[in-house]
Amino acid sequence: MNNKNSGIKKWITFIILTLGAGTIYKLCFLKDAFYVPMQEYLGLTHTQIGNALSISGAVTTVGFMVAVWLSDRVSKKILLPVGLIGTGILGLWLSTFPGYNQILLIWILFALTNDMIFWPVLLKSIKSLGSKDEQGRMFGYFEASRGLVDTLVAFAALGIFAYFGSGKIGFRNSILFYAITVIVIGILSFFVIEDDKDSSKGNKEEGKKSKVSPMVALKTKEIWLAAFNTFFVYAIYCGITYFIPFLKDIYALPVALVGAYGIITQYGLKMIGGPVGGYLADKKFHSPSKYIRVGFLICIVLLSIMVIAPHKSLNVYTGMAMTLLFGAVLFSMRAVFFAPMGEINISDDITGAAMSIGSFIGYAPGMFCYSLYGSVLDKNPGLSGYRVVFMMMIGFAVLGFIVSTLLVNTIKKNKAEQLNTEVN
DSSP states (O other): OHHHHHHHHHHHHHHHHHHHHHHHTTTTTTHHHHHHHHHHHSOOOHHHHHHHHHHHHHHHHHHHHHHHHHTTTSOHHHHHHHHHHHHHHHHHHHTTOOOHHHHHHHHHHHIIIIIIIIHHHHHHHHHHTSOGGGHHHHHHHHHHHHHHHHHHHHHHHHHHHHHTTSSHHHHHHHHHHHHHHHHHHHHHHHHHSOOOOOGGGSOHHHHHHHHHHHHHHHTOHHHHHHHHHHHHHHHHHHHHTTHHHHHHHHSOOOHHHHHHHHHIIIIIHHHHHHHHHHHIIIIISSOHHHHHHHHHHHHHHHHHHHHHSOGGGSOHHHHHHHHHHHHHHHHHHHTTTTTHHHHTTOOGGGHHHHHHHHHHHHTGGGGTHHHHHHHHHHHSTTHHHHHHHHHHHHHHHHHHHHHHHHHHHHHHHHHHHHHHHHHO
């Protein structure tokens, strides 16, 4: 009975975490479904949208360092609701259509509520729900479930946008829908998520271990390799944002389909990539790190095809097929790009710090990639700009393959040393 109750509690927690993760980033990544309305009704250029995302990424970098301390010391029962409700309040502000400077400030605050307060604690909570051998599948299930929530919520917002005439009023109501939804889930999470055990009530030795845990994590080479593995996946992921204007500008994708395509690319593919990535990582490759390494090679091949393809002579369905195929591969990698943290056998007392470091390094491309890609497109209008962006993504994939190879070799070496120790 206890095992049954424990299992039920585990999956209720998983559902709440998934609902939170599937709604909190809708506002910060409003461009996924509403890139064109952001340009039209907020008066933003490619570069300005990129700047908002990049300045948010810069603040996120600092926020994740604070999260190294915060995530292992403050209960998830407090941090998760605060992050969700805080994001919703910022969404209410955004619905007033403020000026560019206020938009930059809102995106800075999104970095604090989403990435410093919410995300590392979420990752720590997901990791704790599965054993070492279940990490790939657990994160895969999480990404798939999150993708389902993402898709349903985003299509609901797009439906609201269309219902109110696909104009300024519809855009404002869509933002309000996102904001109110995330606030409601934040309130719900406060009553459902259990409080963490207070480590300060433990013995003095445990208290000392907790205090030094961030330094232990910072000195662990495997954590840094896993973090940079994530870094290069995310650097490529940032480029997917520009598939939307790519299809609109080069393939003349109808404006009515731009939002739907953005939702499918950014959210729907998670439902495919999540379980596929988790299954391949755990069952076929028996290692998330090995699967990600192969994924980098596939990315290099697909992006190379996109660079040399005669896009102007191809139809829109071919363009959509190429970008969706690439997106599916990348999302299968993204689904498990934190799973190596479980593979390298980090101890529970530094899990929060390790996830914060992994997030700090892993999401760092958000600090500069959006501005970089957006600036390239503004300075090189047309197909030439997109080809430069694709070549940059190839460069990140090559570097990612090198880092993932180092990580795979390090894990293999550590396992061999552990086996020898056990034999002796």
